[in-house]
Each structure stands twice: as C-alpha cells, then as structure tokens.
C-alpha cells in the first residue's frame with residue numbers, strides 16, 4: 001500500500017483544532033496514571049458523573065446473560081415484530097430453521113441495572129484465546145486461491161473478496177482471513193448465502209463472542225445481535241433524531257478485552273443508502289508528526305461504555321454511570337505488530353496524566369485526524385446485483401472506527417435494512433515501545 005501523505009495538511013494552523021468537544025473531562029485526570037505499561041492498564045476506574053447515554057447506536061456494552069424472553073410487541077397496530085421482518089430476512093431464517101414462533105428479536109431476560117454488576121461481566125482475560133491471524137500463511141494462498149478476485153477498495157483500508165462463500169471457509173482460510181482483516185482493517189464479501197449459525201460459529205472461532213445486554217438477538221442465539229433500524233429506533237433510540245447520526249466510534253472499548261474481529265451481515269439490503277464507513281487506526285497514527293507520536297506513545301486513555309448503569313446507594317444524586325476502563329492510547333496489534341491509535345470521539349473520556357483541558361485539546365485533534373482524512377477511510381456500499389443474498393463486512397475493531405451513514409429511511413425504502421452482528425472479543429490491549437507504525441514497518445514513505 002504505497003502512500004505519500006502530507007501529515008501537516010490535516011490540521012489547521014494551530015495543529016490542534018478547537019470546538020469539537022462533546023464532553024469535558026471533569027474527573028481527576030491524575031488518577032490511574034500508568035504510562036508505558038504492557039497488558040496491565042485495562043483496569044476499571046472510578047467513574048465520574050456522566051451525562052445520559054449518547055446515540056452510539058450500535059455500539060455494545062456487556063452482558064453475560066443467556067436467558068431469553070419473549071420480545072415486546074411493536075407499538076401501534078397489528079402483529080409483532082416478527083411479522084414486520086423484511087422478506088429476505090424471513091426467508092433466510094426459515095431456510096436455517098430459526099424459530100420465530102415466540103417473536104423476534106429475542107431479548108435478554110436479565111439486563112444489568114447496577115454498575116457493580118456490570119463491571120463483573122467478562123472482567124477477565126479469556127482462557128485459551130488464540131489470535132487466529134498469527135497462524136496464517138502470510139501469502140493467504142488458501143483464501144485467495146479460492147477467490148475469483150481480491151480487490152483492494154482503497155490504498156489504505158478495505159479489501160473485497162469475490163467468489164468465496166463464508167459458509168464454506170476452512171479453518172486455514174479463516175486464519176488467513178483474520179490476517180487479512182488485521183492488515184486491511186475491513187474485508188467485504190457480497191452475494192453470501194450465510195446461515196446465522198455459521199456466522200456465530202465463525203465468531204466463536206475468532207474469540208469469545210459478546211452478548212449484548214439490551215439489544216435483541218436471533219432467537220436461541222444470544223451472540224447474534226439484531227441490527228434493525230426499525231426495531232432499534234422504536235425500542236432504544238428515542239434520542240436518535242434527524243440530524244444526529246450515530247457518530248464515528250469503536251465498539252466495546254470499555255471491555256476488559258475489547259472487541260476484535262467484528263462481523264456485520266446484512267441479509268436485507270435497501271435499494272440505496274445505509275452505507276457503513278470505516279477509518280484506519282494504523283493510518284491515523286501515521287498521520288501524526290514524530291513529536292506527537294512520541295508524546296502519545298505509552299500514554300493511556302479512559303474508555304467508557306455506550307450504556308449507563310446505576311450505582312447502588314444514592315441513585316438519585318449519582319445519576320447514570322458508565323463502565324470505564326483504562327487502555328493504551330496507542331496499542332500494538334498482536335498480529336501485524338503495527339501501532340494503532342486507540343481513541344474515538346463517542347467513547348473516549350480523557351488521557352491519563354493530563355489536565356482536563358490538555359486532554360480535551362489533544363483528544364479532539366486525534367479524533368479529527370481519524371475522522372477527517374478521507375484517504376484513510378473507506379465507504380462500504382452494501383448494494384449488490386443478486387437479490388435474496390446477503391453481504392458481510394468483517395473488520396478489526398481494535399484498529400478502526402466506523403459509522404453508519406444515516407441516509408436510509410425505513411418508511412421510504414422498498415427493501416428494509418436488516419442485519420445481524422457477531423462480535424469476537426480480542427485479548428488485552430498492550431503497547432510495545434519497540435513496535436513500529438504501519439508505514440515504518442512496510443518501508444513506506446513517512447512524509
């Protein structure tokens with residue numbers, strides 16, 4: 001991926017743009033200072049009073065619940081939500097024996113309300129975690145050999161594989177796919193006949209599958225989260241208003257082991273709109289000057305959950321609370337060994353060790369680098385020629401941000417957008433001071 005970019009062209013004259021702060025850091029920034037540490041900075045931190053949950057629509061928090069309940073009925077007229085499913089989704093679920101007799105989607109029976117409980121969920125490093133990309137053939141012969149075409153979508157991010165069915169991939173091919181995802185950040189597959197069961201199986205192969213605490217899931221499969229605008233807006237996203245899109249974000253940054261490989265499968269694709277954009281954390285880091293890279297290397301950042309919980313005790317005065325954990329601000333990807341910038345405007349709170357104003361200034365600049373450089377982004381259009389088949393995007397959540405383009409409207413679209421997501425959590429994030437940036441490692445120009 002040859003690339004020459006002018007790092008200085010991405011900022012205003014000051015180099016630190018102002019006016020983008022959506023949150024001010026009111027908590028003690030000197031707490032939990034733990035610079036330059038490996039594998040040891042993902043501890044929970046004391047929470048600060050926080051504003052209400054943001055509209056990070058499809059980010060996820062945590063739950064270990066696997067029990068199920070009958071989903072709620074849609075407000076208004078006739079039928080349940082299962083009857084409102086798009087035709088392509090209904091056909092796919094019927095084909096793969098998904099039982100909709102108790103409605104759709106299924107919701108967790110137990111939703112954690114209290115912060116103490118929420119902190120305990122997956123508060124550990126999973127045993128026997130295998131970083132699948134590490135086992136892969138660097139040339140990816142098994143995966144590429146099965147494809148009709150392998151096409152890079154942009155120089156820095158995004159690859160599409162044509163002519164391969166995810167349903168059929170061997171473990172060897174899945175290992176190679178994990179490596180490709182680690183290198184290219186996001187990989188797209190179209191015209192897929194993919195069963196929900198297989199999507200979950202692939203997710204389990206890549207790591208511990210996250211179970212969403214609030215969003216509905218495919219009945220009988222709590223790890224397969226429903227991403228369905230019509231339903232989600234009705235149930236959870238009352239604050240999701242015209243003009244307020246889901247912002248750029250990284251999923252599940254507050255987890256002890258944040259989300260790794262994430263797989264979104266659209267089984268019903270609107271005629272137009274509803275694209276998803278991705279931006280590369282490797283390339284964002286490479287955009288920084290050597291002096292700023294040196295400053296952010298080894299720092300840590302407090303990341304929060306998308307959802308809020310109550311504190312036991314005086315709920316009225318404490319207000320809603322986020323889960324917060326400390327992670328490396330720059331982390332080293334375990335497969336590529338490249339450095340990536342680990343911040344996002346929606347869920348990063350503060351850089352540890354800095355004064356709140358200092359932290360806001362630098363974070364806002366880092367967010368801008370991620371969000372405003374089109375050359376490090378890719379916009380995935382889901383549309384394809386063959387109706388009735390789905391499309392998948394599989395990305396490495398640890399080295400990216402994403403955002404849904406909110407130009408899709410359920411009332412206007414003939415074909416409604418419906419998707420299922422499976423998220424495989426990775427290992428503990430770490431920073432290796434001897435690791436290199438992507439361009440440095442690949443011997444590309446740093447200018």
Ligand SMILES: [Fe+2]
Nearest residue numbers: 058059250251
């Ligand atoms: Fe997301």
